[in-house]
Amino acid sequence: MKWYASLATACVFLAACGAPSGDSGESEAAAESVAEPTGLLNVYSARHYDSDKELYKRFEDETGIRIRFRESGAAELLEAMKAEGDNSPADVIISSDAGTLYRFKDAGLMQPVESELLATRIPEHFRDPDNHWYGLAKRLRVIVYDPARVEPEQVDEYADLASANLEGDVCMRSSTNIYNLSLMGELIDRLGKDTAEAWARSVVANFARPPQGGDTGQIEAIAAGQCSVALVNHYYWVRMTQGSDAQRKSVEKTMLSFPQQDSWGAHVNVTGAGVAAHAPHKEAAIQFIEWLAGEEGQFLLTTETKEIPLVAGAEMPEGLDRLPPDFKESVFPLNKLGENQAEAQAIYDRAGWN
Numbered sequence: 001m002k003w004y005a006s007l008a009t010a011c012v013f014l015a016a017c018g019a020p021s022g023d024s025g026e027s028e029a030a031a032e033s034v035a036e037p038t039g040l041l042n043v044y045s046a047r048h049y050d051s052d053k054e055l056y057k058r059f060e061d062e063t064g065i066r067i068r069f070r071e072s073g074a075a076e077l078l079e080a081m082k083a084e085g086d087n088s089p090a091d092v093i094i095s096s097d098a099g100t101l102y103r104f105k106d107a108g109l110m111q112p113v114e115s116e117l118l119a120t121r122i123p124e125h126f127r128d129p130d131n132h133w134y135g136l137a138k139r140l141r142v143i144v145y146d147p148a149r150v151e152p153e154q155v156d157e158y159a160d161l162a163s164a165n166l167e168g169d170v171c172m173r174s175s176t177n178i179y180n181l182s183l184m185g186e187l188i189d190r191l192g193k194d195t196a197e198a199w200a201r202s203v204v205a206n207f208a209r210p211p212q213g214g215d216t217g218q219i220e221a222i223a224a225g226q227c228s229v230a231l232v233n234h235y236y237w238v239r240m241t242q243g244s245d246a247q248r249k250s251v252e253k254t255m256l257s258f259p260q261q262d263s264w265g266a267h268v269n270v271t272g273a274g275v276a277a278h279a280p281h282k283e284a285a286i287q288f289i290e291w292l293a294g295e296e297g298q299f300l301l302t303t304e305t306k307e308i309p310l311v312a313g314a315e316m317p318e319g320l321d322r323l324p325p326d327f328k329e330s331v332f333p334l335n336k337l338g339e340n341q342a343e344a345q346a347i348y349d350r351a352g353w354n
């Protein structure tokens with residue numbers, strides 16, 4: 001796990017927040033002489049992109065507010081915040097999964113934020129109804145397929161992945177992956193538990209190989225002829241179109257299908273942020289989230305990740321023009337992805353989707 005880090009100094013944070021010594025490799029003595037500056041913001045992020053560090057740096061340069069960030073898995077951050085209780089130094093919580101944001105809210109680790117700017121810029125269905133978190137960038141979970149082996153009509157619904165005519169043709173990553181859990185979180189609601197489970201069982205029956213690898217790996221497996229369909233988040237595909245020669249060669253053998261265009265729309269999730277329940281720097285926290293919903297924040301959040309900016313009129317990252325110009329995306333209460341998460345895993349487990 002990455003422990004506390006800062007663009008300037010890492011050890012100050014540890015001293016200031018009373019984190020136990022000995023597990024960080026930082027010297028307490030070195031930290032003692034440094035007073036906590038006034039313009040400070042502590043970010044707990046479940047994201048893991050180098051480009052986020054650029055983003056933090058830009059915010060620091062523009063505002064003079066120094067960012068200290070802690071990047072870790074969502075579950076680990078959640079447990080850490082619970083343990084820290086009222087003394088948690090966390091100001092802002094960032095995650096690239098709405099279900100995860102809900103789980104922080106549900107655990108009492110976030111607080112509501114009234115922001116006219118955010119209410120105006122962030123569409124209602126991309127923010128928490130109680131204003132505990134706000135979506136900032138979109139990510140679509142779609143079907144990737146080999147157009148040499150599969151017709152587009154064969155993969156225009158998630159249900160198609162369970163079709164008998166794709167037997168032995170389906171690659172998937174593990175069901176414990178949050179993207180698959182959140183998709184199931186929506187399917188439970190859309191289809192009902194029983195139908196969702198039947199779907200999972202039939203998808204498993206179509207597996208070309210046991211679940212393995214990440215989203216990029218599924219695209220590579222299709223290009224290598226190991227299978228002809230898989231689920232991926234759109235941005236992995238887009239990044240590969242700008243990747244190494246080998247990646248470009250692979251990805252150009254595949255196409256994306258945005259499912260459910262005649263019904264509820266493709267499953268969409270968000271990267272979002274909320275203010276921690278005991279944020280020591282609440283004003284700065286709100287300022288940061290509002291900045292992320294601004295022109296520069298939207299650009300820096302998405303330009304490398306190839307997520308889709310959520311604020312209307314924001315500049316589109318290079319490469320997103322490879323996506324269909326107009327696609328229908330699901331309008332769905334995203335907190336349900338978190339509410340349904342345990343059930344989603346139980347369904348996958350019963351279906352034998354490891």
Ligand code: FE
Nearest residue numbers: 096215233236
């Ligand atoms: Fe990802």
